[in-house]
Amino acid sequence: MKIQTQAVQFKADQKLIDFTEKRLNKLEQFFDRIISAEVYLKLENSGQVKDKVAEVRINVPGNTLITKETQKSFEAAIDAAADSLRRQIIKHKEKLASKR
Numbered sequence: 001m002k003i004q005t006q007a008v009q010f011k012a013d014q015k016l017i018d019f020t021e022k023r024l025n026k027l028e029q030f031f032d033r034i035i036s037a038e039v040y041l042k043l044e045n046s047g048q049v050k051d052k053v054a055e056v057r058i059n060v061p062g063n064t065l066i067t068k069e070t071q072k073s074f075e076a077a078i079d080a081a082a083d084s085l086r087r088q089i090i091k092h093k094e095k096l097a098s099k100r
Contacts, residue, residue, distance in 0.1 A: 001028055002036040009043050016041070016074055023082045024056070031089045035059040041074055056081045063092060 003021050005012065024037050040055040054077035055068040067084040071077035 001025065001034045003039065004036070005039045005041065007041045010041075012041055012074075019075060020078050023078055024058075024085075027058070027082065027085060027089060030086055031060065031093050033061055034089075035061070039078075044070065052077050054078045054081045056085060058085055058089070060089070060092060065089065065092065 001024070003024055005017050005020055020039055020041075024039070028034055036059045038057045038059075040053075042053040042055070044051045044053050049072075051070045052072065052074045053068065053070050054074060056066070056078075058065045065085055065088045067081045067088070069077045069080040069084065071080060
């Protein structure tokens with residue numbers, strides 16, 4: 001799986017990029033035909049607290065799975081996004097199996 005990470009309004013350090021790639025590569029355990037993933041890391045100003053937003057798009061054959069999570073840290077947002085994508089992948093895989 002090819003993972004492309006983009007940081008909007010800041011410069012992401014290598015540790016954060018490695019964490020993102022490691023976490024998203026675990027999704028291949030659930031569905032091995034994932035083509036690519038696009039990760040957008042953003043800072044969101046909501047009042048006094050700067051929230052971290054992780055938006056992840058995963059391309060699978062015939063579909064695109066998208067999730068957007070907001071947390072206090074990028075690691076927590078990526079974890080939540082990966083969990084959401086895991087559920088979406090399992091649901092997508094079950095749909096494919098039912099069509100056969």
